[in-house]
Amino acid sequence: MTSLTKDPSQEVELAPLLEVRSLRKAYGDRVVLDDVSLTVAPGDVVCLIGSSGSGKSTLLRCLDLLETVDDGQILFEGDDITDPRVDAKRVRRRMGMVFQAYNLFPHLTVLENCVLAPRRAHGLRSKAARERALELLERFGLAEHAHKHPDRLSGGQQQRAAVVRALCTEPTLLMLDEITAALDPELVGEVLDIVRDLAARGTTMVMATHEMAFARDVATTVCFLEGGRILEQAPPDVMFTDPAHPRTRAFLRRVLG
Numbered sequence: 001m002t003s004l005t006k007d008p009s010q011e012v013e014l015a016p017l018l019e020v021r022s023l024r025k026a027y028g029d030r031v032v033l034d035d036v037s038l039t040v041a042p043g044d045v046v047c048l049i050g051s052s053g054s055g056k057s058t059l060l061r062c063l064d065l066l067e068t069v070d071d072g073q074i075l076f077e078g079d080d081i082t083d084p085r086v087d088a089k090r091v092r093r094r095m096g097m098v099f100q101a102y103n104l105f106p107h108l109t110v111l112e113n114c115v116l117a118p119r120r121a122h123g124l125r126s127k128a129a130r131e132r133a134l135e136l137l138e139r140f141g142l143a144e145h146a147h148k149h150p151d152r153l154s155g156g157q158q159q160r161a162a163v164v165r166a167l168c169t170e171p172t173l174l175m176l177d178e179i180t181a182a183l184d185p186e187l188v189g190e191v192l193d194i195v196r197d198l199a200a201r202g203t204t205m206v207m208a209t210h211e212m213a214f215a216r217d218v219a220t221t222v223c224f225l226e227g228g229r230i231l232e233q234a235p236p237d238v239m240f241t242d243p244a245h246p247r248t249r250a251f252l253r254r255v256l257g
């Protein structure tokens with residue numbers, strides 16, 4: 001059993017959902033994650049910020065077991081998922097991941113995209129999977145697009161559908177990797193609104209983002225990465241008004257102007 005953390009706002013003790021301990025990842029002799037440690041409690045929204053190449057995506061890919069790690073541990077729901085004996089597919093069933101490129105299957109309708117994993121990986125019956133998907137598509141304003149193929153939707157609608165698809169497996173942890181980065185500016189807001197809604201509903205999320213105002217709004221913790229290290233992690237009101245590390249200050253000055 002992992003150690004307990006305290007949520008000061010609710011005065012309840014919550015076991016961490018995710019604990020990353022001294023993670024290290026290198027490609028050849030290039031170290032891209034170095035001594036990364038992070039704790040995520042249920043309901044936390046952790047935003048990873050930092051320059052391009054700082055390691056945000058690699059960290060998410062390690063958490064989702066799309067990459068192997070060289071050293072350190074990832075405890076997810078109390079299990080060490082870096083143990084080589086772990087079945088990555090089974091672990092991933094409890095996680096949801098949305099990427100910058102929506103990755104919807106083009107030959108399937110939005111609804112078919114949404115029921116695929118719940119049926120194949122989770123063994124949900126067709127009727128139950130469809131009901132769950134339709135309810136989520138309705139909640140996020142996509143019901144009218146359920147029977148369309150992705151190429152009939154705007155980029156923003158496709159990305160919202162990708163988020164809904166990830167939610168259809170009812171993941172305990174949702175990871176979002178710069179999900180608005182490929183969108184035209186006018187489509188960014190509708191996708192961020194979904195994430196805002198999820199945060200308000202207590203969905204536990206870890207996301208890489210370049211949207212600083214958004215991170216400030218929704219995050220419970222902001223982590224600033226540079227050169228594969230988390231140089232600073234703090235609540236958003238501290239991170240964006242009084243960051244401790246000079247490198248964080250320099251980065252925020254650069255991106256906030």
Ligand SMILES: Nc1ncnc2c1ncn2[C@@H]1O[C@H](COP(=O)(O)OP(=O)(O)OP(=O)(O)O)[C@@H](O)[C@H]1O
Binds near residue numbers: 032056057
């Ligand atoms: N498969 C790979 N092989 C070799 N190097 C890689 C690989 N994937 C990532 N890298 C390198 O690892 C470093 C971290 O990349 P990563 O994509 O995690 O950064 P990032 O912070 O997510 O950047 P961005 O904001 O541009 O998405 C970069 O220097 C990148 O070139």
